[in-house]
Amino acid sequence: MRKLKTSRQPEILDAALAIADERGLEALSMRAVAERVGVTPMALYGYFRNKDELLDGLVGRLLGELVPDDPGQTWQERLGAIAWAIRRLAREHPTVFPLLLLRTSVTPDGVKLVDLAYQALLDAGVPEADVPRVERLMSTFVLGFALSEVSGRFSHASREIRHRRGTDMPAHQRLAGHLTPDDWDAEFADDLADLMRIIRPV
Amino acid sequence: MRKLKTSRQPEILDAALAIADERGLEALSMRAVAERVGVTPMALYGYFRNKDELLDGLVGRLLGELVPDDPGQTWQERLGAIAWAIRRLAREHPTVFPLLLLRTSVTPDGVKLVDLAYQALLDAGVPEADVPRVERLMSTFVLGFALSEVSGRFSHASREIRHRRGTDMPAHQRLAGHLTPDDWDAEFADDLADLMRIIRPV
């Protein structure tokens, strides 16, 4: 297990992120990154053991863009800040964002974020034994929502359904007037409000 | 846009699913599927326009394994049945499961599932205007939870954290005794119970 150089790691990750943002995750090849950095593909292997580790590095880079931590705010405001920051990240880097849920990389900034969430839940009065579970509940929803949005799971579905009404979907028919939201900001806010009521019933 | 043959589509999708289950999503290549079906790679292109469409077909196949619909149950039981069925699917096909969140394919069985969820929410007394949003909230959480579980986001994180205690994660330190769950069945059940209280406060 050789030792890795670190000197140009940030530069390489920047190049990788730029490629993914501009041309999609599929275009993110070792060869493309190398070309952008101005180096031979093999030179990258001095900085990352393989492509998987480069992707882990990318996840770390993304999480570094978050981390608000504005103490002096209420616990609701702090939890909300994390949630909206994650969603913003998804919209800024839609093609890389799925890696946050797919790859299991534990980065310092990620841990820091979880710690802030723990603290907010403690301040909210959630019993210590429940805090980690509730944090996972919240983060799972937030990550899932952001992913659904950028992957098109939400919008694509509701668009598609309008075409094939009828047949055997009685509930869809009854809800015909309510199937077209398209204000995801408002929906996300409503969802967060509902979830806050799990944490502490108002 | 040529017309596709359908005759051997199910056979091809079975082969694809078997490969992914046995050797992972990365091993799922057109060439591997072709070999398993006993045919040249190019023969597949008579049944699916490209690999993406084959993956969409796979998503449809997975959703076909679900669809409980046991009327005569309470709305809680019906919603729970869907949630647990999705989670079971994730554990049976861990490497393909992420496609459900990543790919935006709208299949008949998927729509059917959503319709059942809508009906349960209506029966629960959720106002018509809120039903689609609450369904998205629930499905987002359930898919996200199942994905986090099979991708290792949950277990990996909690395992990792035990090593690097100390430093600057005060909340982690305070929660030291509660950071090791590992009974995900129980956690999923607790989460669903909390979410049901969003739908209808008891």
Place this chain on the structure above:
DNA sequence: ACCTGAACACCGTTCAAGT
């Protein structure tokens, strides 16, 4: 310490052809 070149074993897909 850092990088290169050539090579290996793979990919998805097109095109023209065969029965």
Place this chain on the structure above:
DNA sequence: ACCTGAACACCGTTCAAGT
């Protein structure tokens, strides 16, 4: 109607070598 063979433009990665 269904399938094949050869080819193209890609991949990630190893190995030996060069400064």
